[in-house]
Amino acid sequence: QQQVRQSPQSLTVWEGETTILNCSYEDSTFDYFPWYRQFPGKSPALLIAISLVSNKKEDGRFTIFFNKREKKLSLHITDSQPGDSATYFCAASADTGNYKYVFGAGTRLKVIA
Amino acid sequence: EAAVTQSPRSKVAVTGGKVTLSCHQTNNHDYMYWYRQDTGHGLRLIHYSYVADSTEKGDIPDGYKASRPSQENFSLILELASLSQTAVYFCASSDVGEDTEVFFGKGTRLTVV
Numbered sequence: 050q051q052q053v054r055q056s057p058q059s060l061t062v063w064e065g066e067t068t069i070l071n072c073s074y075e076d077s078t079f080d081y082f083p084w085y086r087q088f089p090g091k092s093p094a095l096l097i098a099i100s101l102v103s104n105k106k107e108d109g110r111f112t113i114f115f116n117k118r119e120k121k122l123s124l125h126i127t128d129s130q131p132g133d134s135a136t137y138f139c140a141a142s143a144d145t146g147n148y149k150y151v152f153g154a155g156t157r158l159k160v161i162a
Numbered sequence: 163e164a165a166v167t168q169s170p171r172s173k174v175a176v177t178g179g180k181v182t183l184s185c186h187q188t189n190n191h192d193y194m195y196w197y198r199q200d201t202g203h204g205l206r207l208i209h210y211s212y213v214a215d216s217t218e219k220g221d222i223p224d225g226y227k228a229s230r231p232s233q234e235n236f237s238l239i240l241e242l243a244s245l246s247q248t249a250v251y252f253c254a255s256s257d258v259g260e261d262t263e264v265f266f267g268k269g270t271r272l273t274v275v
Binding site for chain 2: 055058081083085091092093094095098100138140150151152153154155
């Protein structure tokens with residue numbers, strides 16, 4: 050059973066469009082939510098993260114929106130570029146004494162020029 | 163720069179054989195993790211460790227053992243490899259604290275035949 054769910058499973062957008070990737074969770078103890086990006090054949094790497102104290106986090110073209118009440122997050126990529134083509138993982142961790150990270154299944158994004 | 167080194171990078175193993183995947187980090191991180199990546203399942207946590215000589219079960223520990231002989235080294239052991247364990251395995255490390263970055267190795271592609 051996935052503790053962190055992502056949708057859609059895959060997505061294709063045109064260059065210049067805004068991409069929206071969705072993430073939801075169930076465990077109320079989760080309070081830190083990083084997004085990792087994985088290019089084909091490479092390792093995942095941290096892209097952007099948000100904690101429970103924030104509703105929004107921006108970093109350039111990447112923005113996380115956080116609805117705590119509904120336990121939902123979304124990653125928005127504005128002006129999507131072919132170089133953004135990758136798999137995006139939403140993750141969650143809880144401050145329960147041991148910092149276990151749980152990852153979603155990922156969304157595979159393809160940006161067409 | 164943070165570094166997590168995995169060996170081997172790829173391996174073909176026979177069903178029923180023993181497989182050991184090794185991981186070495188030079189980050190001086192307390193936490194180390196073994197994740198398995200399969201298409202459609204994202205990254206699933208197998209075992210993790212927050213101190214030498216101690217390991218913890220993750221979400222899918224069955225069929226795997228782990229060993230943390232020192233802060234720098236963390237091994238994943240498949241005593242009796244099975245076809246279902248064909249996957250890409252990632253080792254990772256992180257510092258203490260839920261909002262720290264997880265650094266991944268380059269991955270090991272394991273094929274069990």
